[in-house]
Amino acid sequence: MTRPLLLAGALAGPLYVGIGTVEAIVRDGFDIRKHSLSLxxxxxxxxxxxxxxxxxxxxxxxxxxxxxxxxxxGQRSRWAVGGLLVYGAGVAAAGLMRADPALGFPPGTPDELPETISWHGFGHVIAGSVGFIGLIVACFVLSRWFGRRRSTGWSRFSLVTGIVYFLALVGLGAGSGTAVVNLGFTVAVILGWTWITMLMLRARAEGSLR
Incomplete structure (x- = not known):
């Protein structure tokens, strides 16, 4: 079952980015410079x-x-696997708890952040944040793992992905709703899913991660 599982993991990113892009384009009133995809x-x-x-x-x-x-x-990295498990579970949990309407989306919503947050809105933020931290941990751990095996390209790719995601997450917490932060976080999400997809495809093609 290993190869089908890896294929499933590789498909997650293209589906997320593809469906999210279509939604962002066709949904009335949505502006990626202003609104987070969660809305x-x-x-x-x-x-x-x-x-x-x-x-x-x-x-x-x-x-x-x-x-x-x-x-x-004898070389399995529990922190890397655990981080990816947390990320996937966090994304799934965030989908079960809807983000609160805000900043004029959907149309008719006040053009500002809500004064109070609902339980599901709070849960969405917590689930997403925990998931993102899991991905960051996985990136940093695998960067070191690949570095020890002299796989320089993958070590750097993993490190850059982790750093970009960390900075984007910090920026989102500090200034959600601004164009620079929203676009930066969108780039980080695409990079993160790209990293996951390529990682899964590498392991699947070579028969093992090395």
Whole structure:
């Protein structure tokens, strides 16, 4: 089952980015410079975004399980696998708890951040944040893991992905709703999913992670 699990993990990123991009383009009133992708869970077609989060999160969990079986004997990194499991579970959990409407989306919502946050809005933020931290940990741990095996390219790729995601997460917490922060976080999300997809495909193609 290792290869199908890795394939599932590899598909998560393209589905997330692809569906999210289409939603951002076709949903009335959505502006990626102003709105976070999480707001797409609101409105008439918000269920599509929620289902996408749950589905891609579970695919990422499957990929993490496959990756855990792909390490050479005695060399499995529990922190890396655990970080990816947390990330996938966090994305899926965030899909089950809708972000609160804000900043004029969906249309008719006041053009400002809500004064109070609902339980599901709070849960969405916590689940997403914990998941993002899991991905950052996995990136840093695998950067060191690849570095020890003189796989310089993958070590740097993992390190850069972790740093970019960390900076984007800090920026999101400090200035959500601004164009620079939103676009920066969007770039980080795309980079993170790209890293996961390529990691899964590498392990699947070579038969093991090395």
């Amino acid at each position: 797409l869970a609101n409105g008439t077609n918000g269920w599509i975004h929620s289902a996408m989060l749950v589905g891609t999160g579970l695919l990422a969990v499957a990929g993490a399980i496959g990756l855990s079986r792909s390490f050479p004997p």
